[in-house]
Amino acid sequence: MIKEQRKAKAKAIAVKLAYVILLLLTYTLGYLVASYPSSSPYPPLSHTSAPSIVQLANLPNQLDHFRVTTHCADRPVQPGLVRQTILDRVFNSTSPYQDFPPPHVRGRLRPKRIKGWGSNGAVFENLIRKVKPRTIIEVGTFLGASAIHMANLTRQLGLQTQILCIDDFRGWPGFRDRFRDISMVNGDVLLLHQFMQNVVSVNFTDSVLPVPFSTGSVLDKLCEWGIFGDLIEVDAGHDFNSAWSDINRAYRILRPGGVLFGHDYFTAAADRGVKRAVTLFARVHNLKIRIDGQHWVMDPA
Numbered sequence: 001m002i003k004e005q006r007k008a009k010a011k012a013i014a015v016k017l018a019y020v021i022l023l024l025l026t027y028t029l030g031y032l033v034a035s036y037p038s039s040s041p042y043p044p045l046s047h048t049s050a051p052s053i054v055q056l057a058n059l060p061n062q063l064d065h066f067r068v069t070t071h072c073a074d075r076p077v078q079p080g081l082v083r084q085t086i087l088d089r090v091f092n093s094t095s096p097y098q099d100f101p102p103p104h105v106r107g108r109l110r111p112k113r114i115k116g117w118g119s120n121g122a123v124f125e126n127l128i129r130k131v132k133p134r135t136i137i138e139v140g141t142f143l144g145a146s147a148i149h150m151a152n153l154t155r156q157l158g159l160q161t162q163i164l165c166i167d168d169f170r171g172w173p174g175f176r177d178r179f180r181d182i183s184m185v186n187g188d189v190l191l192l193h194q195f196m197q198n199v200v201s202v203n204f205t206d207s208v209l210p211v212p213f214s215t216g217s218v219l220d221k222l223c224e225w226g227i228f229g230d231l232i233e234v235d236a237g238h239d240f241n242s243a244w245s246d247i248n249r250a251y252r253i254l255r256p257g258g259v260l261f262g263h264d265y266f267t268a269a270a271d272r273g274v275k276r277a278v279t280l281f282a283r284v285h286n287l288k289i290r291i292d293g294q295h296w297v298m299d300p301a
């Protein structure tokens with residue numbers, strides 16, 4: 001009996017002691033927090049809700065998502081000089097179509113092998129009629145179906161348009177499972193050559209030029225060189241990070257009043273990230289998205 005009373009008393013003391021310690025700790029903590037310099041550069045953390053993605057994206061240091069350091073040219077290259085600028089900067093001032101095809105791929109190309117997805121949608125004609133572009137930049141070209149379609153439209157409308165096709169022309173790992181007829185020489189898929197052959201086959205070499213490097217690196221370079229697009233189509237990597245990177249970079253080289261648009265807003269592929277990237281970009285920049293067939297279109301702000 002006495003033993004039990006002692007036990008209970010000890011327990012009561014322990015509990016009281018715990019309260020006192022807790023009180024002291026709380027007080028000390030409160031004191032520390034209060035005495036923290038009020039000029040702290042860190043904004044107070046909200047206990048009720050985490051910052052939204054748009055708030056985060058709008059922080060000045062986050063908006064430049066890729067820490068792009070490229071300084072864009074102050075003066076844009078005149079439309080009539082765009083082709084020559086690319087030839088000079090990328091192709092040692094010689095047309096890549098000169099002496100095409102080279103001996104090692106001769107006989108390995110199909111005379112014409114064009115395959116695309118949504119490449120003939122009405123969106124192309126709608127936008128080309130509206131914008132009357134002198135420079136079109138295509139991000140993601142593959143075999144050139146939509147580039148050739150756009151070149152055809154601009155010619156029919158009597159526009160003098162140069163189309164730059166940005167693509168590394170590697171396809172994607174395993175793409176030859178579906179395109180066995182695209183040859184490979186020592187691991188080098190002949191996608192660039194087949195694309196060029198397609199352009200040759202329709203006699204559009206004067207208006208369609210490949211820029212065969214990764215999309216990010218070319219978009220940054222175009223900015224640096226002062227090459228801006230009146231119409232820019234984004235249709236390269238469909239995962240969120242690729243689409244987000246391409247859209248952010250493409251937007252920097254969109255001529256004021258130009259139109260940025262892209263493929264796969266409403267197809268199964270959109271789920272991989274295109275739609276999320278487009279929606280987030282539009283929210284961050286307060287832009288409106290409209291849909292035209294399978295394409296999203298970002299009209300001038």
Ligand SMILES: *[C@@H]1O[C@H](CO)[C@@H](O)[C@H](O)[C@H]1NC(C)=O
Nearest residue numbers: 087088090091092093094095
């Ligand atoms: C670039 O062009 C010049 C002049 O046509 C030529 O002499 C030179 O060999 C070319 N360089 C390369 C790397 O092809």
Ligand SMILES: *[C@@H]1O[C@H](CO)[C@@H](O)[C@H](O)[C@H]1NC(C)=O
Nearest residue numbers: 148149152153156201202203
């Ligand atoms: C260009 O468009 C016309 C009219 O739609 C069509 O008949 C022709 O086949 C097209 N040419 C190419 C190379 O796509």
Ligand SMILES: *[C@@H]1O[C@H](CO)[C@@H](O)[C@H](O)[C@H]1NC(C)=O
Nearest residue numbers: 200201202203204205206207
């Ligand atoms: C190819 O196009 C050029 C103009 O770009 C034209 O002068 C030439 O006649 C065309 N060739 C053929 C075979 O259609």
